[in-house]
Amino acid sequence: MSLLTASFNQDHTHLAVGTALGWKIFSCDPFACRTSSSQSGVSCIQMLFSSALVALVGAGERPGDSQRKLRLWNTYTETAVGPELSFPTTVLSVQMNRQRLVVVLESALHIFDLMSMQHLHTLPTSRNPRGLAALCTDEEVYHCATLTADGKDGHVIMYDVRTMHTLNTVAAHRSTLHCLSLSSRGDMLATASEKGTVVRVHSFPQGSLLYTFRRGNLRSTIHSVSFSPTSPKAVEDNQRIGGVARGCALLCAASSTTVHVWQLDAQRGAPDIRESFSSPQNAAPWAGWLPAPAERDFAFVRLKVAPGTRCFAAICASNSQVDTERKGHYSLFIVSDRGSWLSYKLDPLRGGECKLLDERRLLSPGER
DSSP: OOOSEEEEOTTSSEEEEEOSSOEEEEEETTEEEEEEEOSSOEEEEEEOTTSSEEEEEEOSSSTTOOTTEEEEEETTTTEEEEEEEEOSSOOOEEEEOSSEEEEEOSSEEEEEETTTOOEEEEEEOSOOTTOOEEEOOOTTOOEEEEEOTTOOTTEEEEEETTTTEEEEEEEOOSSOEEEEEEOTTSOEEEEEETTOSEEEEEETTTOOEEEEEEOOSSOOOEEEEEEOOOOHHHHHTTOEETTEESSOEEEEEETTSEEEEEESSTTTTOOOHHHHHTOTTTOOTTTTOOOOOTTSOSEEEEOOOOTTOOEEEEEEEOOOSSOTTTTTSEEEEEEETTSEEEEEEEOTTTOEEOEEEEEEESSOGGGO
16 A cells, blocks of 8 residues: 655654555654554645644545545544634645644645634635645744746745735746745745756745756656755854855655755855864754755765655754764655655765665555
8 A cells, every 4th residue: 555645744853644544653763653543544644843733634535534624633632623624625735834724725725823723815826736835834934835826837926824915926947846845944945847857946035046956867757855944053043144044955856766965055155164063062953064066966865666656855963862873964764655764864074875774664564
């Protein structure tokens, strides 16, 4: 059995997966199953950071298990939170932060206040069968991105879900969008088109092009793009360059079976990052990365997966205090729709090919 959905939480410390039989939540570092349910199938699942609150959408496999209904669930008390929400069409994806709940349908976003569950606004979009939308995880920033309503290929609307006003529109690509992601501070937007040869990063909400990273010369399906969580230390110290938070990395997982990692601030006039890395009390987690050409990846993973496998990737600083393989490095997590879980070590000084540390199966033999 394949996974119907898989999503990392906002700080990449947990993974939630859904199947036709139920759902599970895992901690990433250390890897462990934290909670699970087999009451109903799930086609969409989204955690709220590391809290007990999770948003669930049915898989449509059982009576009453509708893909048009969303419920909030408390995994600690095993009870529903608030009323069940019904929509006119299938719910394709769900985004949450501590202030807003965004429900993505094929032709609209429905925006709710998370605390009161009051419906605030419906934002029309062009046809969006992949449910593309991104919501900033910072509770003080209300940035959201999705497809524009005018039907123009490759165009993204930058939206404020507090004031319900459009901030900007960006012509990110010439062809149809396939992936998009917002940085945790909401100041960068990453996009990839169905062509899959480049990943572009624009400033948010200014819309200026900051980076163009080449994944490869041949067409490939990009399944996910993801920013690393921004260092709280970097934010507190106002370590910002050109309006973009320092200490950030971007990941891309594609059907080419390679996961690419790019660093975003090495070419922006940063102080000597090797010096800052030698002083951990002053450095952001990513500040020790050596400069690299803007078009080239800093680190990568070559996956050995079956053709057609979809993979999703995330990265964060290692939490391990005892494992010498992880301490002082960064963990890159990859999950496939076939139910595989992979954990890699990324060296923040040398980059290059990441080292496989752990491999697990997310589904038990009876669930496959």
